[in-house]
Ligand code: SF4
């Protein structure tokens with residue numbers, strides 16, 4: 001009694017650049033974040049395309065040619081794969097942000113996530129149709 | 135691991151020890167504890183303290199997953215020691231105090247920061263004062279209860295904070311459980327305190343520090359799904375912002 005207890009809390013630092021190696025779930029999170037970089041690059045590429053388009057037919061043609069280079073084709077496949085991965089991970093967690101309650105019941109997650117997939121497929125078909133693919 | 139009849143088993147524990155009066159830093163201590171396979175990790179710790187090493191410090195109270203005080207890192211995962219069953223851990227079990235919190239002593243972490251954050255979000259019903267005691271109880275439909283019930287299951291065990299890398303990197307982050315509780319009261323039909331809570335949680339230290347890693351929901355022993363609460367607060371705050379800036383004529 002009355003004896004003084006010394007408090008000296010010990011703080012364990014979190015390594016600021018390597019923390020995500022500690023758990024697989026952190027790695028999955030980083031995978032989701034990193035794949036978005038490719039979506040960013042692809043968006044920049046689209047903007048380049050627009051700039052070339054407005055610069056006249058010659059510029060546009062050479063832009064289209066450059067897209068057919070093997071390195072560009074590889075990039076596009078990679079970007080597509082990563083964009084799909086990124087989209088799926090977000091669609092699958094969408095039910096957390098958008099709970100739908102009908103009366104006393106919450107809609108199952110599959111309804112909200114499924115709705116995202118359905119709208120995505122419909123929009124894609126619409127855009128492809130509009131672009132004259134079919 | 136040795137196992138014999140009656141499910142008895144010798145369990146090897148590696149426990150992180152830290153004595154603030156004598157130690158410069160924490161270090162692991164090994165124990166070999168005679169256990170029953172049906173025990174939980176907390177039983178093993180209690181046996182250890184009662185029979186092998188009375189100096190070990192850790193928190194617990196209910197032994198039934200309701201008090202929220204026995205949170206610790208078990209093989210690197212935030213767990214309730216009374217919910218982690220020995221049968222799920224065949225090898226050596228490594229036990230550390232909850233990550234991201236300072237260590238007070240051995241497995242006891244410093245919870246002051248979390249308690250302060252809980253207070254900030256006013257986790258209680260703020261009523262409009264119009265309902266008098268004479269009018270009797272507040273009535274709530276099952277549908278109104280359902281809106282927030284999941285977020286009301288929190289036992290303040292702080293496992294979600296130990297799982298959240300954002301909290302580890304930025305301790306100012308109000309964090310999963312406190313924001314989930316704010317959301318729980320915001321969703322309650324008897325409550326009118328949302329504006330006051332938004333001051334705390336719709337901020338950079340609040341939901342906007344969250345990058346939706348989702349680890350909090352993975353580890354929550356009560357299926358509160360704090361990640362869901364935080365994303366819902368983000369959506370609602372964004373809607374607020376648009377209403378305020380572009381559609382100020384719309385009555386909220
Ligand atoms: S939200 Fe879950 S993990 Fe976090 S303090 Fe509450 S019960 Fe524990």
Ligand code: FES
Nearest residue numbers: 197201202204216
């Ligand atoms: S001792 Fe109460 S939750 Fe584990």
